[in-house]
Amino acid sequence: EGAEGGGTWREAVKLGDELVEADRIAAEGRGGELARHLLSIEPALTACLASSGLDSSAAEHGIAMLVRGLVYPGARRDLRPPPPPGQDEDAQERGLWLAGGTGKLRFDPEVARELAGLPVETWLRVTDIRGEAVDAKIAWVSPLTSRRLLVNRRGMRVLVASVEELASMAAAGRLESGVEPTPFEQAMQHVRQQLDGAARPRD
The missing domain is CATH 2.30.30.140 (SH3 type barrels.)
Structure with a gap:
């Protein structure tokens, strides 16, 4: 199921597309539509975060950070530098x-x-x-x-x-x-x- 073309892979791609759409809606300043869109994908987003090992409180924190970033699409993002070559x-x-x-x-x-x-x-x-x-x-x-x-x-x-x-x-x-x-x-x-x-x- 994790392979390309499997159900899990298709769900992950669909969620990625939904997040790109959320970013587009946010950039256009359509707040009400953004809220409805985020509510519709919240279950899939929570499941995705849980599959990465986050418990419910950490998942909620992650979603809150995402919402904050979308509400202020023009704000500067905090970028983490990549690890040194050969050291993950x-x-x-x-x-x-x-x-x-x-x-x-x-x-x-x-x-x-x-x-x-x-x-x-x-x-x-x-x-x-x-x-x-x-x-x-x-x-x-x-x-x-x-x-x-x-x-x-x-x-x-x-x-x-x-x-x-x-x-x-x-x-x-x-x-x-x-x-x-x-x-x-x-x-x-x-x-x-x-x-x-x-x-x-x-x-």
Whole structure:
């Protein structure tokens, strides 16, 4: 389905076309039409952001940033410089978290297996090579590489790493499990469970 011509690919192309159309409407100053257009594509846009590993709050933030950019189409955009040649963004992140690089990872295979079994939404506490700790949850598992996307409590990306890389951090005493969610997160989890239960067909 992910290949060119598949359903997912066609949906992604359609969403891209819809965003280009939104930009055209915004540039022409047609605010009411822009609002209606954005509302019509909001479900597809939210699903697209979720497939990239963003939770609902981070997805809402992303949509809000998009709307703000469209409302002021003439405003200057903040552009991020490209990473140095041969060094992608994930590599830069891992350099911050993995002392000594990834060439010679030292880890317990059993710990790696345990980490591989952790479900999405599991909270961990990770500490970078400077000793700064942050609570981060597993937000997404790549179906292609099996790497885990970890995000902080604001839904912002912290680290993308394999279970072996996470296990090496655990071996260095820089990764802990069992971090409790905040009361708000617990409440939202309860609401989701209630909604899931109400959506199931009854016998």
